[in-house]
Amino acid sequence: MYERYWKEMGEKTTLVISGWQSISYFSDLTNLCWFLEPSFADSVLRLHKLVGNAVTQDRHIVVGTGSTQLFQAALYALCPPNGSEPMSVVSAAPYYSSYPLMTDFLKSGLYKWGGDAHRFSKDNNNNNRRPYIEIVTSPNNPDGSTRRAVVNRIDGILVHDLAYYWPQYTPITSPADHDLMLFTVSKSTGHAGTRIGWALVKDKEVAKKMTKFIELNTIGVSKDSQLRAAKILQAVADSCDRGGVGSPEEGQATFFEYSHNLMAKRWNQLRAAVEKSQLFNLPEFPCGFCKFSAQSFQSQPAFAWLKCEGEMEDCESLLRRWRILSRGGKHFGDTPKYVRISMLPRDQIFHLFTHRLSTIQS
Numbered sequence: 001m002y003e004r005y006w007k008e009m010g011e012k013t014t015l016v017i018s019g020w021q022s023i024s025y026f027s028d029l030t031n032l033c034w035f036l037e038p039s040f041a042d043s044v045l046r047l048h049k050l051v052g053n054a055v056t057q058d059r060h061i062v063v064g065t066g067s068t069q070l071f072q073a074a075l076y077a078l079c080p081p082n083g084s085e086p087m088s089v090v091s092a093a094p095y096y097s098s099y100p101l102m103t104d105f106l107k108s109g110l111y112k113w114g115g116d117a118h119r120f121s122k123d124n125n126n127n128n129r130r131p132y133i134e135i136v137t138s139p140n141n142p143d144g145s146t147r148r149a150v151v152n153r154i155d156g157i158l159v160h161d162l163a164y165y166w167p168q169y170t171p172i173t174s175p176a177d178h179d180l181m182l183f184t185v186s187k188s189t190g191h192a193g194t195r196i197g198w199a200l201v202k203d204k205e206v207a208k209k210m211t212k213f214i215e216l217n218t219i220g221v222s223k224d225s226q227l228r229a230a231k232i233l234q235a236v237a238d239s240c241d242r243g244g245v246g247s248p249e250e251g252q253a254t255f256f257e258y259s260h261n262l263m264a265k266r267w268n269q270l271r272a273a274v275e276k277s278q279l280f281n282l283p284e285f286p287c288g289f290c291k292f293s294a295q296s297f298q299s300q301p302a303f304a305w306l307k308c309e310g311e312m313e314d315c316e317s318l319l320r321r322w323r324i325l326s327r328g329g330k331h332f333g334d335t336p337k338y339v340r341i342s343m344l345p346r347d348q349i350f351h352l353f354t355h356r357l358s359t360i361q362s
């Protein structure tokens with residue numbers, strides 16, 4: 001979906017790295033995260049300040065090979081090394097389907113997947129209080145809901161995955177102010193293949209341990225990728241400074257205007273197709289005031305959490321018969337009545353998808 005915008009930006013985001021540049025393992029030995037490129041850190045701080053979606057003051061930035069690596073680094077860093085039992089890692093269903101897979105892949109003795117946070121909360125009463133880490137994803141993948149922690153125990157540890165807390169997807173109501181927040185260029189700018197994410201971490205010791213994990217895992221994070229991500233994030237921030245009413249380049253949409261408008265168009269198109277078919281249901285989202293764009297709108301998430309109405313039990317199989325590929329609800333800790341569909345493919349695929357969906361009859 002983002003490809004067209006970046007094509008239109010042309011040379012503004014071209015980066016040339018000569019053979020002699022960024023050779024060393026090291027980026028900044030004065031920084032706790034010694035492989036963090038200063039220009040990448042600057043671009044992260046600039047963009048958060050501009051968008052107002054996260055508090056960066058008194059936070060350590062840890063860069064990762066996607067927020068996927070940072071998720072694993074966070075689990076390693078947050079678990080006591082000598083705990084009597086593995087920490088339970090929980091998240092409210094429907095949750096991002098990779099969380100259980102990433103958590104249990106290496107069969108760590110430090111942590112294990114604990115499933116749906118609602119169920120964990122019920123099962124862990126006063127007599128049975130297992131230690132836990134809750135992943136709070138807001139807006140959530142797959143259903144786009146705005147979320148808060150659900151277990152709410154004083155001894156609980158939270159990780160906030162804010163991959164989608166950007167103004168093309170949801171109103172920015174206040175700067176997120178949590179102990180450990182994860183972001184990624186995959187969802188903010190569309191550069192999933194660059195494999196760059198960042199964590200904003202309050203606690204110095206946690207940030208140090210996350211850095212240690214990445215040191216042992218991959219001896220740092222690609223400098224080439226960090227430099228490219230810095231260029232892209234600076235271009236996004238430049239577009240916001242330049243664009244908009246009254247600016248020298250008035251009329252040119254900023255990155256967030258462009259992507260917000262495209263998401264709005266796609267959600268309208270999807271809702272029209274769903275209405276035409278009458279076999280499906282989509283979540284409704286409350287209206288919120290976005291402090292960044294100074295307008296009220298409903299969330300328009302990167303995924304549609306589509307429900308098959310009526311007798312239909314397996315929505316994924318039904319859609320496959322109509323040549324639509326989706327991911328069934330079971331992967332997300334929910335029933336097969338639901339599927340997750342990406343709202344971010346290229347135009348042609350998205351048009352084909354909504355056309356096919358609108359023609360499905362009972």
Ligand SMILES: Cc1ncc(COP(=O)(O)O)c(C=O)c1O
Nearest residue numbers: 066067068096141163184186197
């Ligand atoms: C909630 C959430 N977190 C993390 C990721 C992975 O991000 P990255 O590409 O930065 O590893 C995704 C990708 O779909 C996601 O939906």
